[in-house]
Amino acid sequence: MGFAGAERGTDGRVLSPKRPNAFVTIKDVAAHAGVSVATVSRAINNNGYVAADAKARVLAAMKKLGFRPSQRARSMRSSRTMTIGAVVSELVNLVHLEFLRGVDEAASEKGYVVLVATSQGSPEKEREIFQRMVAERTDGVVVGTLVGGQRNIDILADHNIPVVPPPGPLARQLNATWIAKEIAATREMAERLVTLGHRHVAFVTARGVSGIRTPSFYRKARFEVLVDCFSENGVEFDVVDIRRNAAVSEMAVEVVKATRAPSAPTAWVAATHLVLPSLLTGLRMADLDIPKDVSVVSYGDSPWARAYRPPIAVVGHDISTEARALTSMLLGWIDGQPPDATQVEYRTRFIERQSIGPTRLRPPKLSRSLEPSRTRPVPASSSRS
Amino acid sequence: MGFAGAERGTDGRVLSPKRPNAFVTIKDVAAHAGVSVATVSRAINNNGYVAADAKARVLAAMKKLGFRPSQRARSMRSSRTMTIGAVVSELVNLVHLEFLRGVDEAASEKGYVVLVATSQGSPEKEREIFQRMVAERTDGVVVGTLVGGQRNIDILADHNIPVVPPPGPLARQLNATWIAKEIAATREMAERLVTLGHRHVAFVTARGVSGIRTPSFYRKARFEVLVDCFSENGVEFDVVDIRRNAAVSEMAVEVVKATRAPSAPTAWVAATHLVLPSLLTGLRMADLDIPKDVSVVSYGDSPWARAYRPPIAVVGHDISTEARALTSMLLGWIDGQPPDATQVEYRTRFIERQSIGPTRLRPPKLSRSLEPSRTRPVPASSSRS
């Protein structure tokens, strides 16, 4: 077919210079049906009065000509684009996919279409994205990952474009709920590790890469909680920070290095689901058995975590459901219903699986002369009922 | 902020009824800068002559007012929306994510924005999506999964909207290339299994769910090749078909069932990456060791396949790169460069990992009285050079 066909409009004049506009317009339909454009508009929108036969002729002409009303022209008048934006830092992680799925489900249900954009972890790119969303006149935006802070959100707010999670007091309320759940689950997980006798835990993060929330939230809800919880119990707590965008193999090497330390961690926590494959690869390369040699926990659940040998314990979120609820809230907001924090329910919880078990404090492999490890006897069930 | 502010236009009149249109228009900027709209337009587009001081005033006004030219109004004139569509069947699989990543990379590089939509495996929904893409006047569409066949593609073609993979002879050429690669890799994989002594292979599929191509392609490039290859070598070949949208646990149960058969398969092939977690979960539940008891191969690679214990052998695609190339081709096409099949390079290949190894023909566990399994001695390298 190519662009050769249909370069002329109804009246035979050559159309706009850029590209031949092959699209059938309401005018063409009107001419074909022998009515005015207003009648066509009324017919296709079931709006106002229109004679049965006229309507029939219009519908026939529409079908014959393959007429698709331009949503863009429509939104010029209605100031509703039926488009929402979804912004995430990148598209590499099952977490991002689940997020998009939730957004897509809620959006397509209501006839909205989703504009997806990635900030690549760059605040400037995020700015540009938000500006583009404004230019596109999206009816609302769902922010999965925010890297640029409130300043960037303001770009949307300044144009009265609804955003979720919403800024302001509601945000605090939502975030408070989320953090509370997160903290509770994290505490549960940490205490379980302590109970199982672990005295050295490593936290594996990928700098700059997080999931669906801002890094500061993760820090507050995960890292700081773990620091507190472990220091209370006299547990050594390391951070293995891997540079952003490192290949899995590179990350794995970092992990292997950490396992070589004189007194290596006996439990490993993946700060986000993204780093879990790297962590697992590293532990495999270090020839460590799970959970006999080391225990493993991850944030974020997936079929893969469940399929692993052994299945990986997680602090699981139902990201998809959360995103869905958040998006529904957004669409309601667009329709005039004020956003309400109770609409989103977070169900973070610790799910224990076979990847964690009691420590057997392995004797440090390297130099036995070095400060003999404390050989603290590991009670199978110490301070537990 | 809410919608309370800015309900009035420049001249104080109340704006359109629907929603208060808070957007600053070119008119506002013009008034503020004391010039005409034409001058503003010229200034922001670096088009035509405009005095330096006038330009400065315009730019200042723009910044002050936070003016974002409406991309929608722009595209009314230019008939270019700088928007492309990306269509997949669903968002559940790393394959879909990789596809979207490729599209997003290529698109955002050129200033395009991506409209994502899922057909949920329904040809009618796919129709609606394509119609919506037409209504949105997307400059082009990248089809990840096509469930409705050429008929649906025609919706776009009828409106002269470029689509990739492109229909027509070029499509055949592209598909031929893809299929050839796929067949070669599949053959290599199958022959490897034969060489390792496997005489009973199972092919695990999820009905209706595939990856990024049409089911018929997969059938041709994977299933039929395997059928041929195995029948040539006297290998029994089963299909374990799992119903679409089944939970992982359900799928796993199906797998477990299959392992219970009197003469169970010794090698398992996941038809798409989607079913691999289910397959692995099933094999774990059946308490089968990999690769001692059974070998496993999957189509599609991922960090998880590499992180598994043991790492899973795959017929790997670089989906992301393919999607990227395909999208670049699309954007070039939009710009007038005819699509060229050589722009897309497929690099499917068989990657052997520790998940496959020689069979040890396990004696059927159930009834030894039943036709004693052929106890054929397994030559480590039988009909091979």
Next chain:
DNA sequence: CTGTTAGCGCATTCAT
């Protein structure tokens, strides 16, 4: 019931 008209926000002639 139907047609005419006036914009929505912007880019582009065509005058000046």
Next chain:
DNA sequence: ATGAATGCGCTAACAG
């Protein structure tokens, strides 16, 4: 170098 006028495709108000 600039402004007035036109039209992109569509809907809504108004007048038949």
